[in-house]
Amino acid sequence: MTEEIDATKLREAAEHEVASGLRACQLAVGQAGEILWTGSFGAADPETRFRVASATKPIVASAVWLLIGDGLLDLERTVAHYLPEFAAHGKEAVTVEQVLLMTCGFPNAPMDPVEGADPERRIARLATWELEYEPGTKYVYHGGSAHWVLAELIERIANLDFRDFIEQRVTRPLGLPRLLGIPRAEQTKMEQLSLPESRVGGFDQVAAIEAGIPGGGGAMTAATLARFYQALLHNPGGLWKAELLEDATTRIRCTLPDPLMKLPANRTLGVVIGAGFGTTWGKSPTAFGWPGAGGQIGFAEPATGISFAFLQSGDSDELSQFTRGIKFSELALELGR
Numbered sequence: 001m002t003e004e005i006d007a008t009k010l011r012e013a014a015e016h017e018v019a020s021g022l023r024a025c026q027l028a029v030g031q032a033g034e035i036l037w038t039g040s041f042g043a044a045d046p047e048t049r050f051r052v053a054s055a056t057k058p059i060v061a062s063a064v065w066l067l068i069g070d071g072l073l074d075l076e077r078t079v080a081h082y083l084p085e086f087a088a089h090g091k092e093a094v095t096v097e098q099v100l101l102m103t104c105g106f107p108n109a110p111m112d113p114v115e116g117a118d119p120e121r122r123i124a125r126l127a128t129w130e131l132e133y134e135p136g137t138k139y140v141y142h143g144g145s146a147h148w149v150l151a152e153l154i155e156r157i158a159n160l161d162f163r164d165f166i167e168q169r170v171t172r173p174l175g176l177p178r179l180l181g182i183p184r185a186e187q188t189k190m191e192q193l194s195l196p197e198s199r200v201g202g203f204d205q206v207a208a209i210e211a212g213i214p215g216g217g218g219a220m221t222a223a224t225l226a227r228f229y230q231a232l233l234h235n236p237g238g239l240w241k242a243e244l245l246e247d248a249t250t251r252i253r254c255t256l257p258d259p260l261m262k263l264p265a266n267r268t269l270g271v272v273i274g275a276g277f278g279t280t281w282g283k284s285p286t287a288f289g290w291p292g293a294g295g296q297i298g299f300a301e302p303a304t305g306i307s308f309a310f311l312q313s314g315d316s317d318e319l320s321q322f323t324r325g326i327k328f329s330e331l332a333l334e335l336g337r
Helices: 008-019 054-069 096-101 119-128 145-158 162-171 205-211 222-234 242-250 318-334
Strands: 024-031 034-042 049-053 218-220 288-292 296-301 306-312
Touching (some): 034 222, 049 205, 049 306, 096 145, 222 306, 306 318
Antiparallel strands (some): 024 034, 296 306
């Protein structure tokens, strides 16, 4: 690969982190629809895939955008319109938009990965969920629950396994590999998160990746994640309806305060813009993306056309993961300026 940017500072920072004890990390920078530079450090090599945790979420949301663009899913309709079983326990008024914005009212609703991977067990579990607050009244981060609803909507409407739909309609057209629902036998060269199980959903990570948890079970290289964000900037082949993609990546629909981070949610239909929930790219008011547990980072900056991914094995100190992400994000934002 010919290096067309000066990645010296990123490389030196990565080498410093590994020398200081970080087991592995991987970085990638994209621009103009291409990956300009990628580097693997420590125990990682260019083929190493990382579990990206919640950085998976925008990829799943982007599959939902296809259904919206095809006129098969209406943001203003209730989830129960498409999934009648979901209405149980007072959830009949929850809308599709509220699920995408995480104002839907069931942030702590449970779903075991094996259960969620089985259509019958998944819908049965969704039916048991109860509201924790009135939908639309506040924002609370839904670590996994909201995206299980999105997965069920994809599967019910498309009549296709949600993991297969994402592969066939999103990743394959973009020239990316399968990212969700990777069988155990194919989980080779996989770098897991070094976090307490309570911070990775309380589940075995191999099982989470196999199940393809839609809110956090994606596994990929940094180059794959950065290339996905280039696609959101350039919409190759007109994959998404142009007006819908613009809405999803530029229009903040929810500025309700996030009780965890004490910041506005700054949520669109699938990403966070600027200084919102958990972002490390807050110095840019237009950059959009999503962070993941363990310090995983993926975002795009429309002003410069840069996309960036920083994936790490993480460590036991969550603050260091976050501050590490800020450091690398700020170095990436300097590129192209």
